[in-house]
Amino acid sequence: MRITAISSGTTLVSGLIYNTLALPIRAEDDNNQNDPKDEGDNGAFGTIKSIFDPDEKTKTGKLLPKAYLKDAREVVKTLRESLEEDVKDASKFRRSADAAKESIRQYLSNWKGQSTVVAEESYAAIEKAIRTLANFYSKEGPFATMTDEVKATILGDLKTAEDFL
Template sequence: KVQSRCELPSQEASSSRRHFVAGATIVTILTINYGLAPSTVWADDKSDDEEEKDGVIGALKSLFDPNEKTKSGKVLPKAYLKSAKEVVKTLRESLNEDPKDNAKFRRTADAAKESIREYLGNWRGQQEVVQEESYVEIEKAIRSLAGFYSKAGPSAPLPEEVKSEILNDLNTAEEFL
């Protein structure tokens, strides 16, 4: 008589395993369909602004949203805001640097020049920002600086009057960012 080396599970064990798998599948389907669905809310809903600020969904939305709300409440491109803030920061640092410390002054001036080039290269004439107060003020500050150096030469010391005018423009621009 030939004996089989592998034993087949009994009909009863196979049936119980089948019931277990079917039950687990039903529980999974019910959990997905009803457990994760938003339940009816009886309390007052939060306003859309509050809801967007709170929670994971709001964080993900703001992470992938190309726009950002400014201090003044306007919605502008994040890239513009980042670039404009960088220009304000580096130009202010450069203007406040002591021109007698030539190495440090050059370093801050070069950083300011680079941020201005990037800003103008990306945003000059862009219709989405050209009417913004921050854009107008930053451009005014850059024009004042360029106007002075084109008349006085690239290595001329910046007079306090011009410096304070530019710093005022930068402060005004920062208020709108």
């Protein structure tokens, strides 16, 4: 019985080797080997380049700093979570609001007025959302419950920002 198992295993391995060697080999045209359109997008070189490249393509195809995209995505995520949190659960709401405040502070300290991103649609939308939030709390006070209209406005701005990130 043991001989059968070894024999079957040998047959399986030799069958795989035969099938691999029997596959037709296709020669590629020399002109396709160094296609400049493909450089940097595929293969090991493209992977290594993407690790060290400080820029990243957005959904719209623009190249923006990876650090900006990370900070902007974090602001959008935490602010949205904070706005969608139930205010009746005060401790959970405070945690999400604190996370949003921290991500907004980091975003503003790193990117406010930076010429590399100030003209971007995502930057303008995030700035508008932050400004709307700040205006609401400066008028209504730090413990005011946000109206649905203000929430909808901010969430719309966050959606616009996300579409461009």
